[in-house]
Amino acid sequence: MTPELDLYIVTFHSTYWAFEAEQVLKDSGFQCRLRPVPREYSSSCGICAEVKAADLAAILDTLEQHGLEHDAAYGPLKGR
Amino acid sequence: MEQLYLDHAATSWPKPNVIKEAMMLALEQSGNPGRSGHSLSLNAARIIHQARHTLAQFFNAPSSAQIVFTLNATDSLNMAIKGMVKPGDHVITTCLEHNSVLRPLYALKNAGQIELTVLELQDGTVQPEQFAAAIRPDTALVVTTHASNVIGAIIDIAAVSRICQKAGVKLLLDAAQTAGVLPIDVQELNLAAMACAGHKGLLGPQGTGALYVRADVELGFWREGGTGSISHEVYQPPFMPDRLEAGTPNTIGIAGLGASVKYLSEIGIDAIRQKEAALTEQLRAGLKRIPGLTLYTPDISMGVFSINLEGFDSAGLSVALEREHGILTRPGLHCAPLAHKAIGTYPQGTTRISIGYSTTEAEVEQVIKALEELSRQVR
Numbered sequence: 001m002t003p004e005l006d007l008y009i010v011t012f013h014s015t016y017w018a019f020e021a022e023q024v025l026k027d028s029g030f031q032c033r034l035r036p037v038p039r040e041y042s043s044s045c046g047i048c049a050e051v052k053a054a055d056l057a058a059i060l061d062t063l064e065q066h067g068l069e070h071d072a073a074y075g076p077l078k079g080r
Numbered sequence: 081m082e083q084l085y086l087d088h089a090a091t092s093w094p095k096p097n098v099i100k101e102a103m104m105l106a107l108e109q110s111g112n113p114g115r116s117g118h119s120l121s122l123n124a125a126r127i128i129h130q131a132r133h134t135l136a137q138f139f140n141a142p143s144s145a146q147i148v149f150t151l152n153a154t155d156s157l158n159m160a161i162k163g164m165v166k167p168g169d170h171v172i173t174t175c176l177e178h179n180s181v182l183r184p185l186y187a188l189k190n191a192g193q194i195e196l197t198v199l200e201l202q203d204g205t206v207q208p209e210q211f212a213a214a215i216r217p218d219t220a221l222v223v224t225t226h227a228s229n230v231i232g233a234i235i236d237i238a239a240v241s242r243i244c245q246k247a248g249v250k251l252l253l254d255a256a257q258t259a260g261v262l263p264i265d266v267q268e269l270n271l272a273a274m275a276c277a278g279h280k281g282l283l284g285p286q287g288t289g290a291l292y293v294r295a296d297v298e299l300g301f302w303r304e305g306g307t308g309s310i311s312h313e314v315y316q317p318p319f320m321p322d323r324l325e326a327g328t329p330n331t332i333g334i335a336g337l338g339a340s341v342k343y344l345s346e347i348g349i350d351a352i353r354q355k356e357a358a359l360t361e362q363l364r365a366g367l368k369r370i371p372g373l374t375l376y377t378p379d380i381s382m383g384v385f386s387i388n389l390e391g392f393d394s395a396g397l398s399v400a401l402e403r404e405h406g407i408l409t410r411p412g413l414h415c416a417p418l419a420h421k422a423i424g425t426y427p428q429g430t431t432r433i434s435i436g437y438s439t440t441e442a443e444v445e446q447v448i449k450a451l452e453e454l455s456r457q458v459r
Contacts, residue, residue, distance in 0.1 A: 013309070013319065014307075014309040014310075014317065014319055014322050015113075015114035015125060015307075015308050015309055015322070016129070016145055016319075016320075016321060016322070018114075019114075019125055019126060019129040020129075022126075023129075034117065034122050035117050036116065036117030036118075037117075044309055044310040044317075045308070045309045045310075046114070046115065046116075046117060046308050046309070046311060047114060047117050047122075047125075047308070
């Protein structure tokens with residue numbers, strides 16, 4: 001089993017919101033890495049946030065609290 | 081001979097060291113921002129994102145998504161004017177405008193798209209009451225400079241804003257000469273849009289500018305192209321800032337602009353304005369003492385002085401100031417033909433002396449002495 005299976009991705013409507021989210025999530029102490037969106041998921045923006053599956057609910061809450069729009073959450077990631 | 085730069089209204093010089101460091105770092109560490117998703121691409125996007133935040137904060141924009149980066153104030157003004165007016169609109173502007181406002185508006189007028197009212201000079205500037213009197217039921221937009229690039233005259237933008245708000249007319253501010261020198265709060269002024277250069281009072285590099293657009297103002301598309309968002313669509317994204325930022329941006333320049341605006345934020349706009357105002361009054365007093373010198377700048381102004389000196393053509397005076405005193409100024413019409421007609425210096429122009437954040441009291445004394453000497457030579 002690869003560690004990727006514990007990861008989810010959060011997509012955004014545009015690059016702007018991906019970078020807004022990155023800042024807020026890092027400031028809130030979450031692990032968050034921006035990366036290109038896996039091709040199996042549809043997104044209006046080519047960049048998404050890769051986050052820990054265990055953090056997902058808290059992350060979506062945090063984004064909402066900060067008024068940050070996200071598109072969707074997908075996962076767990078299967079393989080690379 | 082040491083050079084003394086007094087052409088800050090054209091572009092600020094020298095630039096603060098912080099922008100050189102930021103630009104070098106961006107040059108070394110930038111991929112294409114927001115496109116590829118690798119570390120260099122993300123670095124570049126973060127630089128731009130951070131700069132957008134810094135500018136939004138500096139002008140008190142409610143969201144940094146409402147700030148777009150442009151080539152210069154001209155670019156911003158063209159985007160705002162052409163993106164806002166609709167056929168049949170009546171537009172009000174002033175005789176103090178730069179050609180970056182006049183040319184787009186006259187082109188639209190000439191094409192039969194808009195009706196245009198140009199407000200005349202009254203007591204050294206354009207008065208808020210003139211705007212109020214010119215507003216008609218079909219007036220859609222007021223485009224005004226915050227301060228003249230020729231004579232430094234300041235327009236009372238807070239009063240103009242109240243008039244526009246009462247009449248339900250959109251207000252576009254050309255802050256090319258004032259951004260980074262006078263406080264500008266885009267929310268307090270309820271601006272529909274604000275255009276500024278990055279390379280003048282904001283101390284950034286040339287080839288940078290910014291445009292603020294209020295969230296409820298949907299500017300027409302300016303150019304379509306790649307944005308890194310909704311790549312599956314053949315239509316330009318409708319959302320900001322992507323809507324107005326197609327194509328690979330000037331990441332290196334924007335890095336510099338972000339750094340210079342951060343630098344100005346740390347100094348504080350009130351401290352900058354105070355310093356500029358003191359030097360402006362020092363220069364004004366000195367210029368008024370010089371025999372044979374005509375001063376076109378009104379008593380309330382930015383540090384932008386248009387003069388002519390008896391016995392000199394405006395270009396000849398600039399040449400003499402540089403060759404004999406090492407002082408760099410700008411002669412001629414300053415891209416604002418109606419302003420020159422209003423002050424009676426068309427077509428001969430004026431010599432423009434403009435101060436900036438790096439100007440010192442000693443430098444102001446130096447230019448006054450130089451003009452005194454040139455004045456003595458021809459008398």
